[in-house]
Amino acid sequence: MMLAQEVIRRKRDGAALEPAEIGAFVDGLTTGAWSEGQVAALAMAIVWRGMTAAETVSLTQAMVRSGQVLHWDAQALGGPVLDKHSTGGVGDKVSLMLAPIVAACGGFVPMVSGRGLGHTGGTLDKLASIPGYDVAPSVDRLRQVVAQVGCAIIGQTADLAPADRRLYAVRDVTATVESVPLITASILSKKLAAGLHGLVMDVKLGNGAFAAEPAFARALAQSIVDVAGGAGLPTRALVTDMNSVLGRQVGNALEVREAIEFLTGRASQAPAREPRLLEATRELSAELLCLGGLAADLAAARGRVDHVLASGVAAEQFARMVHALGGPADLVDRPGAHLSLAPVVRAVPAPRDGFITAMATRDIGLALIELGGGRRQAGDAIDPRVGFAGVQPVGAPVQAGEPLAWVHAASNAKAEAAIRSLRDSLTLADGPPPEAPVVLSRIPGD
Template sequence: MDAIEVIRAKRDRGELSTAQIDWVIDAYTGGAVADEQMSALAMAILLNGMNRREIADWTQAMIRSGERMDWSLLDRPTADKHSTGGVGDKITLPLAPVVAACGAYVPQLSGRGLGHTGGTLDKLESIPGWRASLSNDEMLGVLRAAGAVVCAAGSGLAPADKKLYALRDVTGTVESIPLIASSIMSKKIAEGTGSLVLDVKVGSGAFMKTVPAARELAETMVALGTDAGVRTVALLTAMDRPLGRAVGNALEVEESVEVLSGGGPADVVELTVRLAREMLAAAGVSPGKDPAKALEDGSAMDAWRRMISAQGGDPDAVLPRAAETLTVQAPSSGVLARLDAYAVGLAAWRLGAGRARKEDPVSFGAGIVLHAKPGDLVRDGQPLMTLHADETSRFDRALEALEGAYAVGPAAEEHLPLVIDRVTAP
């Protein structure tokens, strides 16, 4: 077997055998298949697709390239959640402690932001002392102490995916649904959780721009999880407008703490509670309390404080603040008709909240605070949003990104419902 044979098979719209997939993933991980050969195969997969069996084989081959974690020593079921990413999507921060407070363990491996989408680890690293890198034993210790852990994936988890992901990012093959689904699910299955809830974002601020594309991705991932013995369900949720009012690392931590304190924006609270209920049901946990109650009575906040402290962070520390701010005002009176998620995410990225390359640093205090959401009444000259940056030189490019991103009119434009659909195994 050789790489050219495998590339030609998919180039010519053929079906790759299990043996071909196992060989090419193992050979690429070990360096026997060159980057340019895997690039050609990835492009052939993007153009010609894969069937369910091929995607399942590809996912399992990536899982076998590394270790598989095991939580059987724990005395409660495990549940995890994965979001495909968006703008202002800080849901993991309140969600993990809420689910822990209601009776399930939450071992969550998360990532960093890239481009206009934010990363959970970047947000949490704005908390002084907090550590993203933990050994498996340390993860187990945090779970037992706090009920939830959010950390970076170790180098031993699906190393084939890590290598392939970096290649896809520079070869224009990120959008392939088989490769997206297998990338996400290889890590989540290898993580060893018993159940998984997927939050598949839809809209301008998401990777999936349309409901049909998001549904295809959700159905593919649910099938992969189910075939691997992980109880999996997916929600399609809106990302045509930012989630919550804060976009940026420390700003989103502050908003998450508001939610854990019983307040916060209604959309963040609603989605946190909905996903928490899905996670508990998937884990087979009959919760002692409803997630909404855990937010109200302080038990979720207690779990948050334990989780942050167990990973070296100070839950009472003052969070970083950007040195400069600029207020964007409403151009007229009326209803905020539209606020585009992608444009807001791009502006926050240009302010310093995101990165263009994985190795780039982020400014923890940079970002945007929204003072109005679509449907809100606004007055001429009223603050619409405040931009936060460490240097005033960043404001001009952020404002360029926001040109045409919002409009004031007589009524709000039609937008997606917060929860669009629910996808389960057939």
């Protein structure tokens, strides 16, 4: 039996780990033979020392082999099995719309998502705010829902890449998130286990992303495309802007509401489809349709996305998915009857006239954790009701006293602290900032 401390020591000292050593680590994750401290120590050594491409491939493949690998031939789906993954941001609810959009266009989407990681929100935490929604169905139920509905957004089951599930939880609370090899292996182990035919990766770049520097974002995007391609999974990556909240809502139930408004085109205030959120969703969906052979080119793919949104078919797909996984059948028609609201709602008044020229986006994600909408430790419970609603975007003109956002909190004390945090995270100036693109670069696969 290979000693955990020897594997840790070799990586600490800068050695490239052999496949057998990586296999021992992954086996220790799966069986519990490695303690939490040992897992955290090797993760930190990898953050500091890195991994070669060969090590990253070995880690990814070992984590795939730690559980079941799905095959879809028996289902005779009649379309490609596709998925998208994001490195995470603040207010990023694109997955909630993309899965039903792609399903409405003829794809099949078994989307295995994660919980919040660090200051970023998690798709799984958003869906857990829906009463009755089963975020961890059996593999058989996943197969059934994907075959019948076209999409299912779930969390990692006990059968799919179980080694990654444990490593993911440890990384979240030990400051070992920002590592290209660990992120690559974590993402791709789940995706390869899901039996995909194509993957689109959304690598966030900016002050609200794990990738705060362009070089890191590009390296991560290239690593994912290369490792996935080497494993036989055609993959493309977009690097997208995360220097401001994506959309207008931050917080789990609030973001589900925004996703429903996006899909239906209904909103009680402001445009139902915030422009930056629409562009990110549209471009990622279009890339996936092209990758799956469901559209001849990006222009045709964008047209298909626009059609299923305008016709309401994508919204119907979302409603069917929610109901098939145990959620209310009328969530899309009556979100207010099912998604809880916080007891305290307070405005964040603008301190002066001007334009919002910048956001400290990561600080907004941390403020959500302080409200109770994220985790300090892996086992923490989340309050799905809390967050920030109606966040004014970068570039918006505001007048003194006008709401910059609305805080949804469990108490007045929490609301007061969140008001201060949000106000401090926004920069106001006399003139508007230059317009920033949403899609910063594209990394095609081979």
